Amino acid sequence: NAGVTQTPKFQVLKTGQSMTLQCAQDMNHEYMSWYRQDPGMGLRLIHYSVGAGITDQGEVPNGYNVSRSTTEDFPLRLLSAAPSQTSVYFCASSFGEGDREQYFGPGTRLTVT
Amino acid sequence: GENVEQHPSTLSVQEGDSAVIKCTYSDSASNYFPWYKQELGKGPQLIIDIRSNVGEKKDQRIAVTLNKTAKHFSLHITETQPEDSAVYFCAASNDMRFGAGTRLTVKP
Numbered sequence: 628n629a630g631v632t633q634t635p636k637f638q639v640l641k642t643g644q645s646m647t648l649q650c651a652q653d654m655n656h657e658y659m660s661w662y663r664q665d666p667g668m669g670l671r672l673i674h675y676s677v678g679a680g681i682t683d684q685g686e687v688p689n690g691y692n693v694s695r696s697t698t699e700d701f702p703l704r705l706l707s708a709a710p711s712q713t714s715v716y717f718c719a720s721s722f723g724e725g726d727r728e729q730y731f732g733p734g735t736r737l738t739v740t
Numbered sequence: 741g742e743n744v745e746q747h748p749s750t751l752s753v754q755e756g757d758s759a760v761i762k763c764t765y766s767d768s769a770s771n772y773f774p775w776y777k778q779e780l781g782k783g784p785q786l787i788i789d790i791r792s793n794v795g796e797k798k799d800q801r802i803a804v805t806l807n808k809t810a811k812h813f814s815l816h817i818t819e820t821q822p823e824d825s826a827v828y829f830c831a832a833s834n835d836m837r838f839g840a841g842t843r844l845t846v847k848p
Contacts, residue, residue, distance in 0.1 A: 631783075660836070667749070669829055669838040670784070686741070686837070717783050726772035726791070726833050731783030 628653050631732035633718050639738045640708040648703040648735050650718030658721045659701040660685070660729070661693065663714040670717065676701055677724055708739045742767040744832050746839025753820050754847050761842045763830035764812040772833040773806060773813045777826045778841075784829055788815070820846045 634649045652659065660675035672685030676695040690712060692704040701720075705712060715736050719729040743766040753759050765773075771792040776784035790797045790804045790813065797804050801820075806813040817824055825846045830839040 662838075667840055669744075669746070669840040670831075671838070672836055719783075728774065728786045728789065729784075729836070731776075731785065733781075733783050 630654065631718055631720055631730050633716075633732035633735050635735060636733070637736050639740065640705075641740055642708060642710060644708050645704070645706050646708065648705075648716055648718075648737070650701045650703065650732060651699050652701075652718075652720040652730070653699065654720060654730065655698060656720035656722055656730070657698065658724045658727070659695065660719050661691070661701070661703045662717045662719065663687065663712075664717060664734075665714050673703065673716075675724075705737075708737075710739045713737060713739045742770060742832050742837040744830060744837045744839045746830050746842060748842060749840065750843045750845075752845045752847065755820060755822060757820055759817045759820050759824070759844055759846075761815045761828055761830070761844070762812060763814070763832075763839050764810075765832040765837075766811065767832065768808075768811065770832040773804070774831050775804060775815050776829045776831065776838075778829065779826045787828075817844075820844075822846050822848050 631652045657678045661673040662670040671687045674693040676682045717734050718732040721727040721729045746763045774789035777787045778784040801818045803816040827841045
């Protein structure tokens with residue numbers, strides 16, 4: 628099993644550009660989520676999904692869109708990048724919501740200039 | 741929503757000493773409290789977790805204690821080793837709020 632994979636590992640964007648961060652898991656997990664990690668602020672939940680076709684907002688959803696067309700994939704879209712979105716982004720998956728171990732991907736470091 | 745506070749933000753110990761990291765939470769409905777370890781350049785990885793029907797859980801050199809009345813839980817690492825150096829995060833369900841993290845350095 629590859630676990631949770633994320634692409635790209637690094638990305639530099641100009642303000643206003645759009646891009647999609649890819650996330651895939653091969654563990655047949657129903658629950659998937661996106662976090663951003665900023666210095667001194669821990670991990671903050673952006674969006675999550677409890678299954679294919681179902682998504683919901685987390686703590687900091689503004690500026691991000693998600694979709695879940697398959698169990699395996701959970702892409703995160705930045706429609707118009709802003710410098711405030713400079714961060715490290717982690718995708719995670721688990722068997723259930725809230726009370727199960729989450730498996731994290733290796734992260735994507737995004738810089739918006 | 742849940743609010744999780746974690747202390748200290750940095751912790752430096754000598755190899756072989758113990759390390760303790762503490763977290764408090766606000767939502768009394770939370771019932772799952774995991775601890776994650778994040779090594780440099782990697783994603784967080786679960787090291788131990790505890791559920792609200794248990795007061796203490798131990799796994800070799802790592803233990804977690806939970807006080808539901810006071811709404812706090814702690815991570816204890818005994819006989820620390822240089823490879824324990826990492827950032828540690830606590831979290832509380834139900835909406836998976838994480839603490840801000842503790843950078844632990846174990847000096848040889």
